[in-house]
Amino acid sequence: MTYPQLRSQDPEIEHKTSSGLRGLVLAALGVVYGDIGTSPLYAFREALHATMGSGSHRENVLGILSLIVWALTIVVTVKYVSFVLKADNRGEGGTLSLMTLARESLSSRPAWVLVLGVAGASLxxxxxxxxxxxxxxxxxxxxxxxxxALSGWIVPITLAIIAVLFFVQRFGTGGVASVFGPVMALWFVVLGVSGTVHIVDDPDVLWAVNPLHALRYAASNVGTTITVLGAVFLAVTGAEALYVDLGHFGRRPIVTAWFVLVFPCLLLNYFGQGAFVLANPEMAAHPFFGMHPDWAKLPIVCLATAATVIASQAVISGAYSLVRQAMHLNLLPRLQILHTSETHSGQIFMPQVNSFLFIFVVALVLQFRNSSGLSAAYGIAVTGEMLITSVLLYVVMRRIWNWKMIIATAVVLPLVIIDAGFLAANVAKFADGGWVPVAVACTMGLIMQTWMSGRRLLAARTKMDEIPLAAIIDKLAQKQPPTVPGTAIFLTSDIEGAPTALLHSLKHYKVLHEHNVILSVVTAATPFVPDDEKIFLESFNPRFSRLIITFGYMETPNIPRALVLVRKLGLKFDIMSTSFFLSRRTILPSKRRGMPFWQDRLFIALAQNAGNATDYFGLPTGRVVELGLQTTI
Structure with a gap:
């Protein structure tokens, strides 16, 4: 059997033709740079607090600024902008895309690459x-x-904003997304201007671009360097978003926005905060808000709140996108996906994911009650994900870009060392809150591993009871049962075996439709599959055909729409006289221990709460027949 070859597409060209570069740069500001753009609110402050008053105040400030400058330069500019953004999978980025790209490049499809992908997605x-x-x-x-006087209202106001943010997700973000870019552009301009104004307080802060200040600080403050590095890393959180959102904008707009506006404004603001603290040491507790004049403080608080809401929106949308990818790659069970836009397929709402995020976010706010406490929980997940990205990037450099080992190693090894250093610095915060994202990541990793193992076990158990499709077709040709008008489409995940729904239909109804189609849906290792390559149709005889529909892992499978393409290949049918036959399995734990008893129960619970195939594949509910059966694993 031959399968359609997947054609490479260049989304950058598509983006350029659909919209101007300037518009894409503005949109990228609102989606890509929200997280890293709000880091000045707390990164420098927390790094300064981490010094615990050790050493000279001036040397502390210059050392911290130098660490921040070079963290932004090496981690974001060199690693992500220069290298990682080029490692796209047909234009799409993110941990799962990179994992798929790396795994497909290795003929043996090693399990460790899959493990890294699952770990990165969980983090x-x-x-x-x-x-x-x-x-x-x-x-x-x-x-x-x-x-x-209103300090006591900080937590209630925060909870109210978060509640509204998660509540409006169900209505889609298309309407407000148009203002995300302009608001973030204004935010970065304000960052740059406010920083520039205060650099004159002590222009010597500009000497922090000299990496010797960072090295001297690390050498002179060995006892606190690890803690300070954990806080400095807050300045680059959000760098992974550049890669995750690659498919939405293309590489050029993201790179242009970074060099033209984001990077310069971040540097100016950090320098301004440093100069302000040197001139006003008593304001070290809140340097960002303290550096603005009294008349501007309230507008800045409002603008900062808007920017943080945008940053939160971006990561929520990213979570939806990542979970959808994981579902299509069979790493997670089917969950409900609601489309909030008729024109943009990427705008989706996932109720279960939204509720999961909301509950945990509220719990974090109530537990820590201030951003300084939460900063201890921040970092481990991001540094772990960045380290995984570096390892997978090495595979791509060697296997896809065909770089020599010495060159790939020379590029990646320093990045791995830096990522590992930041990870070690953040691990030091484990007991103070760093355990939170680790616990969430471990839980998600366990769920993914259980789902993959359970599916493999279920497929093996099912295959033992299945009959080859060719044998059934031959038997029915020799002794044909009564036929009824119309077309029957039997869905099955096993391409070679006879669908369980077909066997049960013959057993209970003892009739056969005029036309019978054995349908399998396959997820490609690419994000999108062109329409002219989606369909594989094979005819066995006038009554039986095999149909394989291939969707990309970023696409939402919609069988009725795909069937329109099938008609062009000669398969004639009327959707209103077509019945879709599915098998609904009730899974029971088995005494044969394929998995531990508790993991059996977890898999069964995941399967029971998974979305049904009718909704997932967009089937017309009035044309679906579900046949139930029990299977032990």
Missing amino acids: FLGDAIITPAISVLSAVEGIQVVAP
């Missing part, structure tokens, strides 16, 4: 529950500077 979800909490909290805490 991203761990990070996704912290970003809304720390971002919104850090913005609302500006009230302490504007109106100290």
Whole structure:
């Protein structure tokens, strides 16, 4: 059997033809750079607090600024902008895309690449529950500077904003997304201007671009360097978003936005905060809000809150996208997907994921109650994901870009060392809250591993009871049962075996339709599959055909729409006289221990709560026949 070859597409060309570069740059500001753009609210402050007053105040400030400058330069500019953004899978980015790309490049499809992909996806979800909490909290805490009497309202206001943010997800973000870009553009301009104004307080801070300040600080403060590095890393959280959102905008708009606006404005603001603290040491507790004049403090708090809401929205949308990818790659059970836009397939709402994130975000705010406490929980998930990205990037460099080992090693090894250093610094915060994203990531990793193992076990058990499709077709040709008008489509995940629904239909109804189609849906290792390559049709005889529909892992499988393409290949049928036959399995634990008893129960619970195939594949509910059966694993 031959399968359709997948054609490479260049989304960058598609993006350019659909919209101008300027518009894409503005849109990228609102989606890609929200997280890293709100880091100035807390990154420099937490790094300064981490020094615990050790050493000279001036040397501390210059050392921290130098660490931040070079973290942004090496981690974001060199690693992500220069290398990782080029490792796209047909234009799509993110941990699962990189994992798929790396795994497909290795003929043996090693399990360790899959494990890294699962771990990276799990860590991203761990990070996704912290970003809304720390971002919104850090913005609302500006009230302490504007109106100290309202300090007791910080947590309630934060919870109210978060509740509204998650509630409006069901209505889609298309309407408000148009203002995301302009608001974030204004935010970055304000960052740059406010920083520039205060650099004149102590222009010597510009010497922090010299990496010797970072090295001297690390050498002179060995006892606190690890803690400070954990806080400095807050300045680059959100770098992974550049890669995750690659498919939405293409590489050029993301790179242009970074060099033209984001990177310069971030540097100017950090330098401004450093100069302000040197001139006003008593304001070290809240340097970002303290550096603005009294008349601007309230507008800045409002603008910061808007920016953090946008940053939170971006990570929530990223979580939806990642879970959908994981579902299509069979790493997670089917969950309900609601489309919030008729024109943009990427705008989706997932109720279960939304509820999961909301509960955990609220719990984090109530547990830590301030952004300083939450900063301890921030970092482990992001650094772990960045380290995984570096390892998978090495595979891509060697296997796909065909780089020599010495060159690939020379590029990746320093990046791995830096990522590992930041990870070690953040592991030091494990007991103070770093366990939170690790616990979430471990839970998600366990769920994915259980789902994959359970599916393999279920497929093996089912295959033992199945009959080859060719044998059934031959038997029915020799002794044909009564036929009824219309077309029957039998869905099955096993391409070679006879669908269980077909066997049970013959057993109970003892009739055969005029036309019978054995349908399998396959997920490709590419994000999108062109329409002219989606369909594989094979005819066995006038009554039986085999149909394989291939969707990309970023696409939402819709069988009725795909069947329209089948008509062009000669398969004639009327959808209103077509019945879809599915088998609904009730899974029971078995005494044969394929998995531990508790994991059997977990898999069964996941299967019971998975969305049904009718909704997942967009089948017309009035044309679906489900046949139940029991299977032990």
